[in-house]
Amino acid sequence: MRTRLGGFPTFVLLLGAAYCLFPVAWVLIAATKSTGELFSTTTLSVGSSLVANLGELDSYRDGVFWRWMANSALYAGVGALLSAALSGVTGYALAKYSFRGRALIFNALIAGVLVPAVVLAIPQYLLMSKIGLTDTYLSVLVPSVVSPYGIYLARIYAAASVPEDVIEAARTDGAGEARILGSIALPMMVPGLVTVFLFQFVSIWNNFMLPYIMLGDDGKFPVTLGLYTMLKQGNTTPALYTLVVTGSLVSVLPLIALFLTLQRYWRIDLLSGAVKA
Amino acid sequence: MTGRGGAAPKLAPYAFVAPAVVLFLLVFALPIAYTVYLSLFRTEVKGLGLGKGSRSEVFVGLDNYARALTDPELGAGALRVLGYGAILVPTMLGLALVFALLLDEERVRARGFSRIAIFLPYAVPGVIASLLWGFLYLPGTSPFNQALRELSLPGVDLLSPTGIYFALANIAVWGGVGYNMVVLYTALRSIPRDLYEAARIDGCTPWQVAMRIKIPLLAPALVLTSLFSVIATLQVFAEPTTLAPLTNSLSLTWTPLMKVYQDAFGRGDLYSAAATSVLIAVVMFVISFGLLRVTRSRAFGGER
Numbered sequence: 387m388r389t390r391l392g393g394f395p396t397f398v399l400l401l402g403a404a405y406c407l408f409p410v411a412w413v414l415i416a417a418t419k420s421t422g423e424l425f426s427t428t429t430l431s432v433g434s435s436l437v438a439n440l441g442e443l444d445s446y447r448d449g450v451f452w453r454w455m456a457n458s459a460l461y462a463g464v465g466a467l468l469s470a471a472l473s474g475v476t477g478y479a480l481a482k483y484s485f486r487g488r489a490l491i492f493n494a495l496i497a498g499v500l501v502p503a504v505v506l507a508i509p510q511y512l513l514m515s516k517i518g519l520t521d522t523y524l525s526v527l528v529p530s531v532v533s534p535y536g537i538y539l540a541r542i543y544a545a546a547s548v549p550e551d552v553i554e555a556a557r558t559d560g561a562g563e564a565r566i567l568g569s570i571a572l573p574m575m576v577p578g579l580v581t582v583f584l585f586q587f588v589s590i591w592n593n594f595m596l597p598y599i600m601l602g603d604d605g606k607f608p609v610t611l612g613l614y615t616m617l618k619q620g621n622t623t624p625a626l627y628t629l630v631v632t633g634s635l636v637s638v639l640p641l642i643a644l645f646l647t648l649q650r651y652w653r654i655d656l657l658s659g660a661v662k663a
Numbered sequence: 664m665t666g667r668g669g670a671a672p673k674l675a676p677y678a679f680v681a682p683a684v685v686l687f688l689l690v691f692a693l694p695i696a697y698t699v700y701l702s703l704f705r706t707e708v709k710g711l712g713l714g715k716g717s718r719s720e721v722f723v724g725l726d727n728y729a730r731a732l733t734d735p736e737l738g739a740g741a742l743r744v745l746g747y748g749a750i751l752v753p754t755m756l757g758l759a760l761v762f763a764l765l766l767d768e769e770r771v772r773a774r775g776f777s778r779i780a781i782f783l784p785y786a787v788p789g790v791i792a793s794l795l796w797g798f799l800y801l802p803g804t805s806p807f808n809q810a811l812r813e814l815s816l817p818g819v820d821l822l823s824p825t826g827i828y829f830a831l832a833n834i835a836v837w838g839g840v841g842y843n844m845v846v847l848y849t850a851l852r853s854i855p856r857d858l859y860e861a862a863r864i865d866g867c868t869p870w871q872v873a874m875r876i877k878i879p880l881l882a883p884a885l886v887l888t889s890l891f892s893v894i895a896t897l898q899v900f901a902e903p904t905t906l907a908p909l910t911n912s913l914s915l916t917w918t919p920l921m922k923v924y925q926d927a928f929g930r931g932d933l934y935s936a937a938a939t940s941v942l943i944a945v946v947m948f949v950i951s952f953g954l955l956r957v958t959r960s961r962a963f964g965g966e967r
Contacts, residue, residue: 395765396772402762403773403780406841409795410783412806416798425803472683479679491680498691500951502898502920505940508927509694509701532686563675592788594901599928610790617794618908631798634791645786649779 410638417635421628439632451633453605454612458591459640460523461608465530466587470579472531477540478571482553492541498534507599514600525600526608530590536582543578544571580651584644591641609637701937702727727938737939740919743828748896751832756888758836759843760881764873766844767851778848782841789838793905796834801909822910834902839895843888850884851877890954897947900924919943 416424419433443451480492510529514520519528548571556566572579597611604615613633620626707721731737762781766774784792798804800821808818821830854877862872878885900920907913915929916922919939927936 395768395770399762399765399771399777399781400773402758402840403777406781406784406837409792409799409837410787412799413795416804472686475679476683479676483676483679485673485676488676491684494692495683495687498687500894500947501691501695502894502940502944502947503900505698505944506691506694508923508933508936508940509697510690512701512933513694513697528686529690532683532690534687537683564678567679588786592790594788594790594904595924598904599924610788613794614790614905617797617905621908627798630794634794638787638791641786641788642783645783646779 413631413635413638417632419628419631421625424628424631425624435628436632439628440636443629443632443636446629450604451609451612451629451636454607454609455637455640457523457606458608458610458637461526461530461597462587462591465527465590466583468527468531469533469536469586470583473533473536473540473582474544474572474575474579475567476537477542478544478548478567478575480537480541481544482548482550482571495534495537498532499538503595507595510596511599520600521602521606523606526597526606529596530586530593533582533586533589536586539582539585540575540578543575543581547578548574577651580648584648584651587644588641609633613637698937698940701934702941705934723934727934728942731935731939731942736916737919737922740916740922744897744899744918747828747831747899748893750828751835751896752889752892754832755836755839755892756843756885758840759847759888760878760885762840762844763847763851763881764877766848767877768869778845782845784838784840785842787838789834789901790905792834792838793902796830796837797906797909800830800906822906822912824912827906827910827912831899831902831906834906835896835899839892843892846888847881847884850881854880886955890951893950893954894947897943897950 415432417439418436420435420438423433423435480488506529511520511525514525519525552570552574553566556570561570591608592610593608594610594614597608598614601607601611604612607615613630616626616630616633620630703722703724704720705723705727707719762777765771766778771777787795799806802808802818802820802822805818811818820826821833858876859872862876867875898920899918903913903917903921907915907917915925920943923936923939923943926932926939
């Protein structure tokens, strides 16, 4: 009875793991199949065309796929970097100073978390088009930089990781506020800011609606949007399905790598810890 | 907070928050104000509608709202999202809770592997997740139907008008269960272990410990995860948009957000789109605050 009880939770968890890994395993196998094999062979038999598929993906419209990947890296990398920096500075100010308007600013930012993306995306598009910025890299980057969630996390992290006496001591030594922020507080906040960077990187990389609305020229598409347009054409040209499958596989590899290598920075506890505060 | 002597910190905090505030105003506040403004207007066409000056913006008050509220397609879309959410939220949070409680059991093996594997889909974009599952649903490539066929059972079409609810909910469960599991698991780890010891000495089974101690103490984290799940559910857009090319069961106005997109960019009626998006935002705020209010006494009061 005792051993059975111990084995059962393990079994259920492994079942959950299998469910979560199944589509990933499927795409790994499906990417090795030619278009003919994709629709005819048994699901779990490995095909023979992985190299051919990669080659085809590489040459599809002069390598536009790699361009999409580079665009995604640019949007997510630059956007998340700026976002982490902005969140760090703002979170520190909100955590460590008391000033008029602090509560107002903080509450307005938190309300921002609740505003649905669509309420923002359409007027953002209209306003961008008024200043002639639609269909540019900036139209996707600029809205991605302010992250209410990132500022919220950075504020919690600053409050927990930058001791008051360190700030006071630096002040007594005559350091200016900007200097304290730049060379003392921000370095102390780095682990928390890496967390903000990761969350923001994933959310920009995964964002579909904003680029979908802002961009028309597919040379500026991120990879998600690019693969979506390929899938749409797959209705008339089934050969594209193979490329979509291979492209999906290639496109999730960097995220999974990032995810596995930086695992210890996925500090979700910041979030659940915040509930109890 | 800053305490003694702080003559310098007077202006510094304002300088530090200024970039975020300016960007927030430009990217959040201004677009919101603009949406509300647009929602009160309509284009009026004079004559044939040709040439400059023949089209003008006229103030129509709450007319766009009245039309949105009586629009049968929008109402149907709201019901569809409700049905989708009714499948998704309890399933996802139920599974997340079960997994979190099991991870917290002492004698579990392969704990690290299971945790990472279940959390992994969080790193996969919704669009890509929909592509992958889309192929798994598609009768031509679906391994499920292949397996059923080999057992000479009838296939299940998850892309049928009814199946699509489960198909979409499954994609969201797959992507979100790990995230919620980790939130709940982290909250569980912060409960003092001696509480369980005491219960065990009193003769509680692991099941009773979970039901009577762990779940009540998880209430705040459960409130938070439900709130985020409900918000994400109401905003569903990428998944049905991505699946739409694979099936006829998904119209271009399947969810309210898809309808907003169609109104704005398909039909070019920005004013209706603005009114509808304000309505969606109001509904989200009401649900968010309602959920927090209803659960506050239990979630936060019970702990202290």
